[in-house]
Amino acid sequence: MSIAEAEAQELQLEQPAGLWRDALDRFRHNPAAMAGLVVLILLILVALFAPLLARFGPNQQVGPLTTDPAGPGGEFWFGLDRQGKDLYSRLIYGTRLSLLVGLVSVAVGLSLGLVLGAVSGYLGGWIDNLIMRVMDVMLSIPGLLLAIGLITVLGRGLFQIMLAVGIVNVPIFARLLRSGILSQRESDYVTAARSLGAPGRRLLLVHILPNSLAPVIVQATLAMATAIIDVAGLSFLGLGPADPGLPEWGRILAENASRLESGSHLVFFPGFAIVISVLSINLIGDGLRESLDPKLRA
Amino acid sequence: MALLSVRDLEVRFVTRRATVHAVNGVSFDLEPGETLGIVGESGCGKSVTSLAMLGILPKPAGRVTGGSVVFQDRDLLKLPDSELRKVRGRDIAMIFQDPMTSLNPVLTVGRQLTEALTAHLSMDKKEAVKQAGELLDRVGIPAAATRLNDYPHQFSGGMRQRVMIAMAISCRPKVLIADEPTTALDVTIQAQILDVLSTLVREEGMALILITHDLGVVAGVCRRTNVMYAGRFVETGSTDELYARPRHPYTLGLLKSVPRLDAARRERLEPIAGAPPSNMHEATGCPFAPRCVYATQESRERMPELRPIDRHDHLVACWNPVPDADLPEHEIVAAEWEPR
Numbered sequence: 211m212s213i214a215e216a217e218a219q220e221l222q223l224e225q226p227a228g229l230w231r232d233a234l235d236r237f238r239h240n241p242a243a244m245a246g247l248v249v250l251i252l253l254i255l256v257a258l259f260a261p262l263l264a265r266f267g268p269n270q271q272v273g274p275l276t277t278d279p280a281g282p283g284g285e286f287w288f289g290l291d292r293q294g295k296d297l298y299s300r301l302i303y304g305t306r307l308s309l310l311v312g313l314v315s316v317a318v319g320l321s322l323g324l325v326l327g328a329v330s331g332y333l334g335g336w337i338d339n340l341i342m343r344v345m346d347v348m349l350s351i352p353g354l355l356l357a358i359g360l361i362t363v364l365g366r367g368l369f370q371i372m373l374a375v376g377i378v379n380v381p382i383f384a385r386l387l388r389s390g391i392l393s394q395r396e397s398d399y400v401t402a403a404r405s406l407g408a409p410g411r412r413l414l415l416v417h418i419l420p421n422s423l424a425p426v427i428v429q430a431t432l433a434m435a436t437a438i439i440d441v442a443g444l445s446f447l448g449l450g451p452a453d454p455g456l457p458e459w460g461r462i463l464a465e466n467a468s469r470l471e472s473g474s475h476l477v478f479f480p481g482f483a484i485v486i487s488v489l490s491i492n493l494i495g496d497g498l499r500e501s502l503d504p505k506l507r508a
Numbered sequence: 509m510a511l512l513s514v515r516d517l518e519v520r521f522v523t524r525r526a527t528v529h530a531v532n533g534v535s536f537d538l539e540p541g542e543t544l545g546i547v548g549e550s551g552c553g554k555s556v557t558s559l560a561m562l563g564i565l566p567k568p569a570g571r572v573t574g575g576s577v578v579f580q581d582r583d584l585l586k587l588p589d590s591e592l593r594k595v596r597g598r599d600i601a602m603i604f605q606d607p608m609t610s611l612n613p614v615l616t617v618g619r620q621l622t623e624a625l626t627a628h629l630s631m632d633k634k635e636a637v638k639q640a641g642e643l644l645d646r647v648g649i650p651a652a653a654t655r656l657n658d659y660p661h662q663f664s665g666g667m668r669q670r671v672m673i674a675m676a677i678s679c680r681p682k683v684l685i686a687d688e689p690t691t692a693l694d695v696t697i698q699a700q701i702l703d704v705l706s707t708l709v710r711e712e713g714m715a716l717i718l719i720t721h722d723l724g725v726v727a728g729v730c731r732r733t734n735v736m737y738a739g740r741f742v743e744t745g746s747t748d749e750l751y752a753r754p755r756h757p758y759t760l761g762l763l764k765s766v767p768r769l770d771a772a773r774r775e776r777l778e779p780i781a782g783a784p785p786s787n788m789h790e791a792t793g794c795p796f797a798p799r800c801v802y803a804t805q806e807s808r809e810r811m812p813e814l815r816p817i818d819r820h821d822h823l824v825a826c827w828n829p830v831p832d833a834d835l836p837e838h839e840i841v842a843a844e845w846e847p848r
Contacts, residue, residue, distance in 0.1 A: 261754045334568070375654045396566055398609040404564045405604075406675060407597035416623075 236501035243497020249490035257305040264299035268457040278472045289475040291394050291466070297476060300457035301483050307458050308487055311441045312434040318376025320430055323383025330384065331391030331422075332414050339400040342388070345381035353378045358442060358449060360493050375440045379433050386429055390422025396422075422501040431495035435488040442484050459484050510537035511579070511715055512561075512683055514601075518574035519553070519560045519739075529787045530556045532739040533575070535814075538683065539748065543709065543716045545724060545730030547762070551784060553739040554719045555605075558685045561594045562600060579683075598628040601676035605688035607668035611660035617644075618656030621678060628679045643674040647704050654766050666697035670704060677708055684709065684830075685717045690725060702729055723766055727751060732821075733757045738785055738795035741814060744823035755817050755829040758802045763836070794827065802828045 237243055265287075266272050271293035281401060282289045288297040288409060330341040348356065360374035371497035394400060395418060403417050442460025444450055450461045459480045519531035531553040538544055546554050559565050559586060561577045577584040579599065584592060604610040612620060621640035625631045631639065637656065644652035647670040660668055669689060676684060684703060691824035708727050709716045718730055726733050726747060733741040733750050735758065743756035754760040761780040782799035785791065793811050797803040806827045814823040 271724060273783055398604055398606055399612045401559075401564060401618075402602070402604050402610045402672070402675075403612070403623070405562055405602040407593045407595075407628060408623060409627075412623075412627075416615070417612050421612070 214424045224490070233498075237497050238499045240500060242493050244495025246490040246497065249486060249493060252304055253309065253487055253490065257304060257309050260302050260306055264302040266296040266299040268300050269295060270299070270454045277469075279325040279476070280358070281473070281475050288479045289473070291476055292361075293468065297462075297479055300462060301459065301479055303466075304457040304459045304462070304480070305484065306488075307368070307456065308438050308484075311375070312438045312491070313369075314369075314372040315376035315437040316430050316434045316439070318373055319379025319433060320383055320426075322377070322388055323380045324426070325385030326380065327384035328391065328414065328419065329376035331395065332418070341384065344385050348378075349385075354440065354443060355445060361444065361449050366449065368451040368453075368456065371441055371444060371449070371451060372437075373439045377411075377469070378440070380439070382429060382433070383426060386426050387422060389416055390425060394418045404477040428495055428499040428502060429489060431498055435491040435494075436440045436497065438447075438484065438488055438491075511540045511542075512538040513578040514538075514557075514561065514575070515578070515847060517557060517560060517577065518541070518572065518573055519556050520573045521569045521794060522571060524644070526788050529790060530570075530739055531560065531675070532791070534736075534739070534741055535575075536734060536741070536744070538715050538717065540682065541709075541713045541715055542732065543706070543730045545716065545726035545733040546717065546719045546736055547721060547726055547733060549721055549762075549784065552736045554721075554736055555687050557736075558602060558717065558719060561685070562596050562602065563587075563589065582774075594628070594821065597624045597676075597681070598679045599681055600683040600685065601679070601681040602645070602671050602687060602690045603669075603676045604686040605638055606692045607665050607672055608692065610672055611668055613660055616657050616659055617663070621656070621675055624678045642672075643678055644671065646677075646708070647674045648700070665693055666700060669693060669697075669701050673701070673704060673708070677714070680712060681714060683715045683717065685719070686723050687719045688721070691720070691722070691761070693844040698725070705729070720740050723751075723762060735762070739790065740795065740825065742754030742796065742826070743822075743824045744814065745819070749787065749819065749822050752819065753822075755822070755824040756796075756826050757802045757830055758796045760834070760836075771824075794825070802826075802830065804828050821845055 214306045241251065243273050265285075271294045273286070273290040273296075275294055276292060279294070280286060280294050282293075286298065291297055291300070307437045326341050326345070330338045357371075357378050360377055361371060364370040366372060391414075400413060400417050403413055408417070441450070442458070442463065443459030444469075445458050447466040448464065450456075450458055450464075454461075462480040463477060465486070466473060470477060512770055514537075517531055521530055533815045534557055535554070536544065540841040544555070548554050548815075552761060556565070556570070557847060559570070560572050563584065565571065570840070572585055575585070579595065584595060587595070611617070618637060621631070621643060622631075623635035625636040625639055625669075626633070640656055641653040644655060647706055649655060649667060649670055660671070669692075673689075684705075690701050693701060702725060705716070708714070715728070718726065720726060731749050733745065733747045734741045735750070735756060736825065737758050743750065743754065743759045748760060751763065754763055761778070763780040765780060767777055777792050780799055785795050785798065791811065793808040794800070796802070797807040800807065804827055810827070812825040812827050814825045816822065817824045
């Protein structure tokens with residue numbers, strides 16, 4: 211075999227190192243991001259297998275009604291709450307709610323934001339102006355306040371709350387994507403593709419969008435963490451899901467925050483659950499930001 | 509009958525604050541298989557002319573305000589975009605200046621190459637991939653078939669420009685516009701790329717419009733040359749004639765400002781004094797007049813038209829062309845690159 215042939219073979223064997231693969235490689239070598247990912251995967255497993263992991267039902271009364279609930283220990287790992295429910299089991303079931311809330315509200319915000327941002331950035335003109343001014347108005351209202359307003363209109367169901375938190379995220383995604391598209395739209399390779407006769411739809415979907423998505427992906431991860439906090443915060447403020455039986459972390463925190471002296475475990479454990487889930491997602495987001503940074507691209 | 513006939517092309521960039529007169533009445537004909545050079549300094553409207561011909565001026569500021577671009581009996585400027593899109597890439601294709609930014613970084617080279625093939629020639633996927641491999645091979649990329657799955661960042665600048673050329677010729681266009689195809693490359697790679705280009709043009713019988721500011725490049729590749737200044741052609745003629753007997757003071761100035769290897773040490777380069785005019789306003793006199801040692805009162809007041817001088821195919825837009833006495837004794841610029 212000649213050297214050239216050997217080289218050709220080697221070239222073939224070599225995996226094509228795409229941009230996403232590069233990014234993945236960098237992500238894998240980021241210990242903080244990997245730690246976040248491990249924690250998130252654990253949380254997802256907890257959510258999936260909640261009925262197996264929980265020792266009791268989330269609303270099952272296993273102890274007495276009391277103003278001085280039992281602390282952690284013995285049969286009840288995280289202690290009992292004032293209704294005599296097992297806190298550990300409630301938190302396990304609550305994982306499902308929090309992850310769902312994060313996912314759904316980001317999905318809502320992302321899908322609306324991407325459509326508006328893409329239309330705005332690609333078409334430009336008065337449509338761009340109209341959409342962006344509406345986004346400006348939404349951004350000028352503090353996020354939590356806007357969510358509260360939306361909940362007042364939509365009602366206090368779990369889905370309505372996710373929708374409200376999602377809508378608060380719309381202008382952020384729209385602006386990010388729009389600015390990405392604006393910077394890519396006049397780039398050389400788009401002009402080159404145009405000069406070869408690529409139709410507008412193809413320009414947008416194949417050339418412009420994939421090159422503008424990296425910051426949006428990062429923002430989506432971070433928004434997921436914020437969504438969990440926001441919903442917990444709304445529940446804390448008493449604007450959570452109307453059903454009092456839902457084991458929502460923020461609500462558990464709120465119910466017990468005013469009486470810390472008897473049952474500090476009722477505040478500590480849900481608070482801790484919120485912190486680790488949000489922290490893990492934030493670590494992943496930061497890791498993605500670093501690994502998708504265009505300046506690190508080869 | 510010319511293959512491509514541009515008449516009085518006018519391009520303006522209109523913004524809220526000002527209107528830039530980028531191209532002011534450019535006319536030329538391109539015969540099948542002809543190689544035509546357009547030279548001029550940065551900002552003189554070379555690239556804008558070619559973008560306007562294909563209808564891909566930056567929107568919304570750029571607009572064609574006059575003239576016609578007739579290709580095979582159809583005025584491209586009057587075609588609806590859906591029709592013009594079929595012309596782009598299939599009949600007229602373009603190569604851009606910077607190979608580092610002209611390829612989409614997130615798509616494999618193979619996908620970008622097959623794009624035009626599937627769109628214009630309605631090839632199926634398999635056929636297109638095969639064709640793409642052959643194209644890469646033709647532009648001289650080693651182990652071409654194995655590189656289709658590679659991403660642009662895995663190619664060097666010269667290799668990327670070869671990929672660009674492969675993309676541009678994929679549908680066997682009748683006209684290839686190369687906009688500064690070698691400017692971003694170093695000199696040895698330049699020669700290779702020009703070699704690939706002129707070989708392909710000759711083999712395929714494509715007409716080539718080579719846009720550059722490098723007189724050496726034009727000398728090697730183009731049979732005919734247009735010199736552009738401030739959005740107008742100021743001199744046009746066969747490349748040999750133009751280099752031997754430049755009649756427009758600007759052409760002479762350009763030639764004199766290029767260093768040559770065989771010049772005596774003492775010979776100094778003569779830069780053209782001054783700067784190009786602002787193109788915010790319609791010029792009234794010759795746009796080169798303020799920088800011109802030959803300028804007359806007439807130059808400053810009336811716009812000169814291109815008219816024949818010496819020979820029927822040597823045109824110059826000048827009221828007071830360079831006199832014989834001032835012409836250099838020997839040809840000023842040698843071709844930096846000779847076709848094989």
